[in-house]
Amino acid sequence: MLSQTQLHFNSIIGKEKIANYAHLNEKCPFCDRSALTNIIAEDGSIILVENKYPVLHDTYQTVLIESNDCHGDISTYPPKHLHRLFRFAVEKWLAMEYSGEYASVLFFKNHGPYSGGTIEHPHMQLVGLKHLDYHCFIKSEHYEGITIREKKGVVFNVSTKPRVGFFEFNVLIAENDLDSIDELADCVQVAAHYVLNHFNRHCSSYNLFFYHHEHKLIAKLVPRFITSPLFIGYSIPQVSDRIEQVAGEVCRRYFSMR
Numbered sequence: 001m002l003s004q005t006q007l008h009f010n011s012i013i014g015k016e017k018i019a020n021y022a023h024l025n026e027k028c029p030f031c032d033r034s035a036l037t038n039i040i041a042e043d044g045s046i047i048l049v050e051n052k053y054p055v056l057h058d059t060y061q062t063v064l065i066e067s068n069d070c071h072g073d074i075s076t077y078p079p080k081h082l083h084r085l086f087r088f089a090v091e092k093w094l095a096m097e098y099s100g101e102y103a104s105v106l107f108f109k110n111h112g113p114y115s116g117g118t119i120e121h122p123h124m125q126l127v128g129l130k131h132l133d134y135h136c137f138i139k140s141e142h143y144e145g146i147t148i149r150e151k152k153g154v155v156f157n158v159s160t161k162p163r164v165g166f167f168e169f170n171v172l173i174a175e176n177d178l179d180s181i182d183e184l185a186d187c188v189q190v191a192a193h194y195v196l197n198h199f200n201r202h203c204s205s206y207n208l209f210f211y212h213h214e215h216k217l218i219a220k221l222v223p224r225f226i227t228s229p230l231f232i233g234y235s236i237p238q239v240s241d242r243i244e245q246v247a248g249e250v251c252r253r254y255f256s257m258r
Contacts, residue, residue: 004132008057017053017118030065030121043088045081048126060102060128064089070121073111074208075192079182086185090178090210090217093126097212102128104135111192112205114224124208138163138211143170143218146247149187149255154180156187158247159220165228165237167246169195169221175212184219190254191221198253199223 029035029052038050045068051061066072066085074082093107106127110117145157148169159168169191173180188208195206205224210217230236240246 010055013053014055028070028121031070046085046088048092058130062126064124066122072122074189075196082185082189083182086181090181096128103131104129104133107210109208114205115207145170146244148247148251153177154183158243162237162239165231166240167223171219172216175215175217188219194250195223
């Protein structure tokens, strides 16, 4: 059995993954739908498949392909597809959680060269952890912040106590309020678009993490740069003195006309 606070990485599968992707050159493995195997579920262009390279021991790894567009992103999807994607993804995530097969289920997305992702084609990942509960690593204060927008129980804010540091965007809804998934998706899209297009310095990457915590469903979008050595060496996050300014700018830029 694994340690309750660590995951073990399978180096043999990891090498196989790197070797196979190196031979692909410009060919994207997610663009050729006819070649996909172990499909779990699909909704139009959205497909959930088992991960072909399950590098983490004692886990069940899946990949959620977001669309047919290899260069698409949450920041630019039209509302109909954005909402469809989030409803599908949240449904599959909660189904894995409620199955009782896992200690916890990770749900996240990598975008851009600093995000830790391998394939550019837009996708998310759902990972069932058999012996590790991610809740032991999180605190409620990580989702507190300066409010950008609050509508019908959906709270969109900038973290005052970020997990990693500087600027992090949170969207929170009640766990039983699945009718608010569309509004959650809209706020995540705003955060992604702002980070990629209007940040105070060029940002090409972000991570999107989902949490089921204290009866809330939470999405946290984290802009990614080279990680601070204070966090790497000491787990000390830094919070920017511009978070109030950023909260106001996002509100004016995206919500003043709504």
